[in-house]
Amino acid sequence: MxxxxxxxxxxxxxxxxxxxxxxxxxxxxxxxxxxxxxxxxxxxxxxxxxxxxxxxxxxxxxxxxxxxxxxxxxxxxxxxxxxxxxxxxxxxxxxxxxxxxxxxxxxxxxxxxxxxxxxxxxxxxxxxxxxxxxxxxxxxxxxxxxxxxxxxxxxxxxxxxxxxxxTGQRRIEPSAPGEAVSGLGGKDLRDVKGQEQAKRALEIAAAGRHHMLMIGPPGSGKSMLAARLPSILPPLSPAEALETSMIHSLCGLIDAGGISRARPFREPHHTASMAAIAGGGRRAQPGEISLAHNGVLFLDELPEFGRPVLETLRQPLESGEVMVARANAHVKYPSRFMLAAAANPCKCGYLADANRACSRAPMCGADYLGRISGPLLDRFDLHLDVPPVDVSDLELPPSAEGSAQVAQRVAVARETQTERFRGFPGLRQNADAEGAVLEDIAAPDAESRDLLLRAAERFGLSARGYHRVLRVARTIADLACEDRVQRQHFAEALSFRLPPSR
Known part of the structure; x- marks a missing residue:
């Protein structure tokens, strides 16, 4: 039978x-x-x-x-x-x-x-x-x-x-959906003393899903800032929660059946292999870039990651998906994430401090950050120098504005983008816009265009860099609730586009 x-x-x-x-x-x-x-x-x-x-x-x-x-x-x-x-x-x-x-x-x-x-x-x-x-x-x-x-x-x-x-002896009742898990931690931007420019960069990055690179000496608060990104990001929409949870389900990361509405925050160690980051292994499992889908991938000590590992990020950053190709499997995973990275300015970390820098300064800075290739650096929308925090600043009272207030502005900006891209498949945030759509939503006026051309000539902006400035400027305008991108928005976007300290 x-x-x-x-x-x-x-x-x-x-x-x-x-x-x-x-x-x-x-x-x-x-x-x-x-x-x-x-x-x-x-x-x-x-x-x-x-x-x-x-x-x-x-x-x-x-x-x-x-x-x-x-x-x-x-x-x-x-x-x-x-x-x-x-x-x-x-x-x-x-x-x-x-x-x-x-x-x-x-x-x-x-x-x-x-x-x-x-x-x-x-x-x-x-x-x-x-x-x-x-x-x-x-x-x-x-x-x-x-x-x-x-x-x-x-x-x-x-x-x-x-x-x-x-056999009809005892019927099993259908399962009920598990409880939605908020997953939000207690880390608040109010805990960060000083670093107002870095907080502003975090807000812009969260509002438009822009990739950001923070460079500063040890103890300046880079990791602390990145750890507070989840507190200002809006919760996952039902469609996004299903997309993300399906990937986590494959890896057995869903606890007690609860679907999390919090955006993923993945922070792999710099010793992670290429398969761990991009995906692969015996069963072509998803990697960290797919587990961070619709969320944040934080790479601390970016230059310490292996060069081949970093180069695998270039294609997913552009396409939002990764193809894991093996001899017996070709598997595609979604990987539309926001990349936040942090790095010291040099191996010893104190390049700008003459009293503490090593004997190889300033060449050690160029050698250390030179481990990050130019094409990968060009894919960061926001380049941020994070200065050291003065000890006296630690005695200041907590900031009056915390994550809740910033999250409200980010949510409003993202709602604006959702309405803007309704009817455009595959477009959700400003970071996704390209081609004719980008030219339409972030068209500079004559004065702004002159500023952009002069900045492109002065700093050698690539075509990719120019378009990323347009996207960031559009996000800044959304945070200001402006319909059109104005000169001050382009100027602020350019200030975050300057090459990082080397």
Whole structure:
């Protein structure tokens, strides 16, 4: 007898439908899994066998063959345990075969029949909704998958509960969506003493999703400023939350089924590999730039990152996506993030302090920042020198304006951009605008154009740099609630475009 159930195989954020075919035929007793399974999938037969034994179900003394179709699609992960067990239960007549065929299942089986949570429940629920099937998953994964309204999600704790549900003995209630998690920390811009220009740069960057580079001596507050970026960013929209959560679901980063409305803030260490940053590895997993999708990627000590690692950022910064190409996989992940980076002016960090600088100054500064290539530097919209903070400034009272007030202005500016780009697919913030759209929304008048041309000639702005000035100026005008970009907006944008100290 042959029975079928369904599950998914993950390719990037896409969950592709897989048909699990189970045939019980005469022959020597055997249990085979075919269809390009990896080691974890091949071992499923032992977990299924043990789970059945725990339920006092004896496997027939026949040849059991499980085929995962399409057979040329790689199958990876332990979530194939439950669909294999489901197809086998239908093949030996314990549950109705038509019930198994109406279900997309994923889950790992323990040896005593418990269902263990697995990664990828949210993308699987999207596929289940598209296919018009019910999703069966472990109970802890149910609240996560239930965020997809169009899918009916059943979360079971054990394989016994699954059998009882399909045979009508005890119905499992559909899972309810988990609670939305705000995820906002207690870090406030009010904690930062001084650094008013840096705070202004943070506000502009947050309002238009502009990339920024901060250069300053140790202890000047670069990391402290970057850590407060999440407190001034607006929460994720429902569409953005689903996009981001699908990536996090693939990596098992969603806790207790709660979908976070806070924008991601990723800060990998400078020893991170290329695969960790851009994505890759054995299963072509998403990297930090994809986990930061719709949020912030903070790279502290930027020159300390490996040169090949930094160069992998150039293409995703422009396109908003990354293609992880391997010999056996070509997977595309979204990676539309805001890059915030910090660096010391030189190896010792005290290039501008004659009393503390090393003997190689000023050449050490040029050598150190020279590790960052010109093309990558050109992709930063805001270049900011962060001066050291005087100790006397630490005695000043906290600033009257904190993250809440700045966040209100940022939210208003982003709402303006949302309305502006309505009807333009792929455009959300000013940082995304290009071509005719950019020329239309940030067209300089005659006086402003003369300023831009003189600045371009004086500082050697590239065409990319010129367009980034237009985008930043448009964001500054949005923060000022101005319909047209004026000369002072271009002037302030140019002040943040000057080459960093070397």
């Amino acid at each position: 042959t029975a079928r159930s369904y599950t998914v195989a993950f390719q990037g954020v896409e969950a592709r439908l897989v048909e699990v075919q189970c045939a019980v035929a005469p022959g020597l007793p055997a249990f085979s899994v075919v269809g390009l399974p990896d080691k974890a999938v091949s071992e499923a037969r032992e977990r299924v066998r043990a789970a059945f034994a725990a339920m006092s179900i004896a496997l027939p003394s026949r040849r059991i063959t499980v085929n995962l179709s399409p057979a040329d699609l790689p199958k990876e992960g332990s979530h194939f345990d439950l669909p294999i067990g489901l197809a086998l239960l239908a093949a030996i007549g314990i549950i109705p075969a038509e019930k198994a065929e109406e279900t997309i299942a994923l889950g790992e089986l323990s040896l005593d029949g418990q269902l263990m949570p697995v990664a990828g429940a949210l993308p699987a629920a999207v596929t289940a909704a598209e296919e018009g099937r019910m999703l069966l998953c472990p109970k802890p994964s149910g609240p996560e998958a239930a965020w997809v309204d169009a899918a009916q999600v059943i979360g079971a704790a054990t394989l016994t509960e699954v059998v009882q549900h399909f």
